[in-house]
Structure formats: C-alpha cells, structure tokens
Amino acid sequence: MPSPSLRRPRPSQVRAAEAVVRWYLERHFGTPSDPGVIGMFCDESRVGAFAISHADLRSGDADALFRLLVATTMFQRRQDVQILRILRGISAADALELTSQRRLLRLVDQHACSRMRSTEALAEECDLAKDPRTRLGRCRANPSAACHLKRHTVLLKRYGHFGKVPTSLALMVREAGALDLPAVRRSVLRQEKDPAARARALEVTLSRAWRVSQKIASMFLSAVSNPDLSAGAAPWSRGVDWTYFVVIDSNVDLFLASVGYRGARSYDARREFVRALAREIDLRELDGRLHPFNPRLVQQAMYLFMSAANRRALATDCMHVGREACSGCPSALKRRCPVATAG
Numbered sequence: 001m002p003s004p005s006l007r008r009p010r011p012s013q014v015r016a017a018e019a020v021v022r023w024y025l026e027r028h029f030g031t032p033s034d035p036g037v038i039g040m041f042c043d044e045s046r047v048g049a050f051a052i053s054h055a056d057l058r059s060g061d062a063d064a065l066f067r068l069l070v071a072t073t074m075f076q077r078r079q080d081v082q083i084l085r086i087l088r089g090i091s092a093a094d095a096l097e098l099t100s101q102r103r104l105l106r107l108v109d110q111h112a113c114s115r116m117r118s119t120e121a122l123a124e125e126c127d128l129a130k131d132p133r134t135r136l137g138r139c140r141a142n143p144s145a146a147c148h149l150k151r152h153t154v155l156l157k158r159y160g161h162f163g164k165v166p167t168s169l170a171l172m173v174r175e176a177g178a179l180d181l182p183a184v185r186r187s188v189l190r191q192e193k194d195p196a197a198r199a200r201a202l203e204v205t206l207s208r209a210w211r212v213s214q215k216i217a218s219m220f221l222s223a224v225s226n227p228d229l230s231a232g233a234a235p236w237s238r239g240v241d242w243t244y245f246v247v248i249d250s251n252v253d254l255f256l257a258s259v260g261y262r263g264a265r266s267y268d269a270r271r272e273f274v275r276a277l278a279r280e281i282d283l284r285e286l287d288g289r290l291h292p293f294n295p296r297l298v299q300q301a302m303y304l305f306m307s308a309a310n311r312r313a314l315a316t317d318c319m320h321v322g323r324e325a326c327s328g329c330p331s332a333l334k335r336r337c338p339v340a341t342a343g
Contacts, residue, residue: 009273013259014280017298019332020255024301025287027318030231035080035310036219036247037229037300041068048088049095057224060235062180065224066169067099069181072220073165073212074156079309086157094155097148101180104170107148115141116149119171122164122210128153130160137163161210168210176205189239199244214267218245222296228289229297243278246271246299255302258336274299308338 009017028034032043044051050071056064074083090098097103108116115125128149131138137150137160153163178184184205192198199221206217222229222245225236234242248270256270263269278295290297304310311317318325319339326340334340 007263009277009280010260013261014277016259016332016336017277017302018281019330020305020336021281021283021298021301022286023318023329023333024297024304027316028304028314029287029297031316033314033316034300035304035307035314036075038223038233039231041071041223046084046088047071048090049092050087050090050099054231054233057230058233058235060182060224062182063100065181065235066101066173067095068223069169069206069220070099070166072223073169073209073216074158075219076211076213076216078158080307081309081313089157090155098152098155098166101170101173104167105174108167108171111145111147113142113145113147116147116164116167117171119168119175119208119210122168122171126161126164128161128163130154164210165212169212172206172209172212175208185236185240195239195241196244198239199241202240203245214271215247215249218271219247221245222247226294226296228283228291228294229300243275243293243295244271246274246295247303248274248299249303251303251306252299254306254338255336258306271295274302305333306336306338311339 032039034040038057040046041050042052042054042057050067052064052068057068071087074087115121125141126149127139127141129138130136130153135154137147137153139147139150149163149167151163152166153160156162156165173181173184176184176187178187185202188198188201188205192201202221203214203217206212206220207214221236222242225234225240225242225245227234227237227242248267252274253270256273261270261273263273275295278293278298281298282292283290283294283297284292311319326334329337
C-alpha cells in the first residue's frame with residue numbers, strides 16, 4: 001500500500017512517465033541489448049565469465065544465483081559500459097573464485113585474520129585499500145599477509161575496499177543461517193506470511209553485505225523475481241511482492257527531477273513515487289504480454305531513456321537516427337532527452 005503521506009502524481013507527471021514507457025516498449029523492451037535486466041547477465045559477450053545460463057536461472061540454481069549477485073554488485077558508481085568492460089576482462093578462473101560461495105567461505109575459514117570472519121568485522125575492522133603507487137591491495141592490520149581480499153580488489157578494478165564484496169556476500173548467506181541463496185529465500189518465506197513483508201525482508205537480508213545498498217539488492221531481487229523482465233525465468237516470483245523491487249539510480253533521479261519530483265530524498269520515498277506513477281499506467285493496455293502494474297519496468301524505461309552512455313552504446317537506439325527520429329518524438333520526451341539532436 002502507498003504511504004498515506006504520498007501525494008498522487010500530477011497528470012503531467014503521469015503523461016511524461018507513460019510517454020517514456022511507450023518509447024521503451026517500442027525501442028528496447030525484450031531486446032538482447034537492454035541493459036540492467038536479466039538478459040544482460042545471461043550473455044557471455046557482455047559479462048564474460050560471469051554469465052549464467054537461462055536454464056540455471058529458471059531452475060533457481062544456487063551457484064548461478066550467487067554468481068548473478070556478485071556481478072550485480074559491480075553496477076554502482078560507474079557507467080554500465082565501464083563495468084561490463086571490467087567483467088569481460090576477468091578470466092574464467094578468477095571469476096570462478098569470485099563467484100563461488102563455497103570457495104569464498106573456504107578461503108575465510110583457512111585464513112588466520114579475524115577481520116574477515118563476519119560481515120560486521122569486514123565493515124568495521126578490515127581496512128582493505130589499494131596502494132596508490134602500485135595499485136595492489138594492502139592493509140595496515142596484516143600488511144604481509146597474502147590475503148584473498150587484496151587479490152580480489154585488484155581483480156575487480158573498483159575502489160580499494162571493493163575486494164571485500166564477494167566474501168561479504170558469502171558471509172551474509174552464512175549469517176542468515178542458510179546454506180545458499182535459495183535457502184535464504186525459503187527461510188524468509190517461512191518467517192513472513194505477507195508477500196510485501198517478504199520482499200522487505202529479502203532486501204534487508206541482502207543489504208547486510210558490504211556495499212550492498214537498497215539499489216543493488218533491488219537490482220538482484222528484481223532480476224530473479226520480475227516476470228516481465230526475466231524472459232520467462234523468474235524463480236523467486238512466487239510468494240513475494242516483486243513490485244516492491246525498484247532500482248533508483250542517478251538516471252532515474254534525472255527523470256524524476258525533470259517531472260518536478262519534490263518529495264523526500266530517501267530511497268523509500270523515491271521508490272514509492274515511482275510505484276505511484278506505475279499505478280496510473282496500465283501496462284497491459286500498452287502491451288498485452290505485461291502485468292498491468294510493474295513499477296520496475298516503468299523505472300527501467302526512465303533509467304534507459306536518461307542514460308546517454310547506455311543509449312550511445314546501443315546501435316538500435318533512436319539517437320543514432322538523428323533529426324528524423326527527434327522530429328517525430330513527443331514533446332514530453334523531446335524536452336527531457338539527454339541525446340536529442342538539435343535543430
């Protein structure tokens with residue numbers, strides 16, 4: 001249910017959101033190149049050795065789901081095209097270590113350093129960083145130790161402490177009292193009876209891992225639960241309110257600003273506004289294959305429309321057509337388009 005304090009979106013805001021959804025459905029929905037949805041993570045040409053098979057996803061295979069979660073965590077604070085380049089550059093052997101929950105826990109249990117034994121210790125005690133000169137991983141607590149976290153931070157090519165992420169994800173699962181991610185879901189379904197409460201609990205559980213925000217948790221959870229964006233493979237859709245999972249990033253924020261969003265800046269408030277917009281758009285009227293209410297799909301349209309970098313990388317995007325495409329574009333989109341051709 002929407003918050004009682006949330007105002008119903010203005011008609012102009014709904015019109016703009018519907019226009020961008022129409023654009024997305026006509027141009028990119030269901031295409032192999034649609035970024036950020038499950039098809040991307042099943043495509044080896046895009047994510048390299050981090051790719052999972054569609055069959056493994058459909059069956060809810062535990063190893064595939066953990067690999068997907070590790071890959072998903074990479075998509076923060078950099079353009080998607082840069083992250084994809086990093087993923088493709090990691091060897092199959094290294095990707096296997098980074099995405100094997102069992103191997104990561106074995107590395108933790110075999111190491112003497114107490115600062116990696118729990119998600120809390122990783123967050124509060126581990127001072128993993130990169131040497132600014134050599135770009136190698138380092139720490140002050142055990143500078144001479146050949147720590148796998150130091151190796152991982154080099155492999156992942158992100159900020160210095162990012163090497164904690166895969167291990168923290170494995171520890172998060174263990175600390176939830178579960179053998180693997182499917183067991184985490186089963187535990188939540190047993191403990192919570194309401195689908196909305198289950199969705200919130202899953203988000204909270206995943207967010208206990210290092211650098212897993214509500215955005216990253218929602219990105220993963222929508223990938224495994226949203227039936228309209230999963231190409232027929234959504235193993236976690238039953239029993240959970242998958243409409244709760246909305247990915248709010250800087251591109252979505254750009255769209256919200258363009259329609260005059262003046263609400264609270266918290267993640268929950270922005271998510272609820274996107275959900276409120278989605279309630280005003282019957283997606284089934286636009287495409288009979290869709291559920292009528294799907295906030296994640298509405299949000300995906302906002303994100304891709306406002307992402308100049310992603311659209312530039314998509315050969316089929318209308319920006320590559322030029323003025324001809326822009327001349328026929330609705331004014332509600334044209335004045336917001338980050339790549340519109342002038343004239």
